[in-house]
Amino acid sequence: MLEVQVTRRVHHGLAVDATISLDGEIGVVFGPSGSGKSTLLRLIAGLTRPDVGRIALGGDVLFDSSRGVDVRLRHRRIGMIFQDDLLFPHLRVGANIGFGLNHEARDRRASRLAEVAALCGVEHLLDRWPSTLSGGERQRVGLARALAPRPRLLLCDEPVSALDLPNRHALLEGLRRVQKAERLPVLYVTHSPAEAIALGTRLFLIEHGRLVAEGSPLDVLANSRHAGFLHLEGVRNVFLGRVAEHAADQGSTRLELTGGPSLIVPHVDHPLGTAMIAEIRGDDVLLSLEPVTGVSARNLIEGVVEAVVPHGHEAEIVVRTGNLRWLASTVGPASGLLALSAGQTVYMIIKARSCRVALATPDRV
Structure with a gap:
């Protein structure tokens, strides 16, 4: 102590x-x-x-x-x-x-x-x-x-x-x-x-x-x-993953996040198995109470709400998927409209282009 x-x-x-x-x-x-x-x-x-x-x-x-x-x-x-x-x-x-x-x-x-x-x-x-x-x-x-x-x-x-x-x-x-x-x-x-x-x-x-x-x-x-x-600018989700698959048209790449789900990101010119870091802003994580179809976003990830932290006209939503903890930033009225609470199932909607990707350092491979 x-x-x-x-x-x-x-x-x-x-x-x-x-x-x-x-x-x-x-x-x-x-x-x-x-x-x-x-x-x-x-x-x-x-x-x-x-x-x-x-x-x-x-x-x-x-x-x-x-x-x-x-x-x-x-x-x-x-x-x-x-x-x-x-x-x-x-x-x-x-x-x-x-x-x-x-x-x-x-x-x-x-x-x-x-x-x-x-x-x-x-x-x-x-x-x-x-x-x-x-x-x-x-x-x-x-x-x-x-x-x-x-x-x-x-x-x-x-x-x-x-x-x-x-x-x-x-x-x-x-x-x-x-x-x-x-x-x-x-x-x-x-x-x-x-x-x-x-x-x-x-x-x-x-x-x-x-x-x-x-x-x-x-x-x-x-x-x-x-x-x-009051405004938590710069809050980002940062996860380790590996290249699992490349789209045939080389328009996107699928990463397997360590301890979590797959994530579709813009194409990366690295072979399968390469360790990567994926970063997603909390503002770029949209939430839905039901599975969504017919949208251009490539990622629909199911998770469970761990916490809802309101502040002013905004709120931070903590979502758990496997061993990973995500942060989604919302405006207060939106989080209220969804009636989010701990233990609730939600679906995160994330565009591939919202994912920033970089090579992991050698010691993380």
């Missing part, structure tokens, strides 16, 4: 004043640029000292202004990854990952290095130099390096903001695997609603340095009390 209650004056116009707690889950710190998100992570890590407050992790007090406790950064056992991976250019990948294990016996060091390299999908890169890696590869190596010393908490400061869609998806999927395998709390900073909803189980909304709301990401972001987030 992470428990934080800190205050820090950043400059004349901004003071961070937040109280949060996080168990073994992925928490998202969300808010606009300049709201104090990164400063909050620096305070927890020990890179910046709070003016007053208390920070405890797993029952150990890391900072307490009233008792004069301030554990040094290197003794806090907190892993960190940033937008800039900060790899050591003079060390190969294996040495970068193992840098925090120099105090371990050789066999234990080798075993842990192999374990985290496999977990992060970089075991084939251990002999490479950082300068030869792609952006996504560098970030996954940075994640492995942060995990190697077995941290009790992982802090992530917008690590995917400079990556393209396939690498962004791969790193987010990697974080999910890491959190589950290592059973550690993860605190992830972003200003992307799509990332917040896709990754987090709990969201902390920061405005002007203050925590103004917390809860499930979708509920918090759709709450009409927070005017800056």
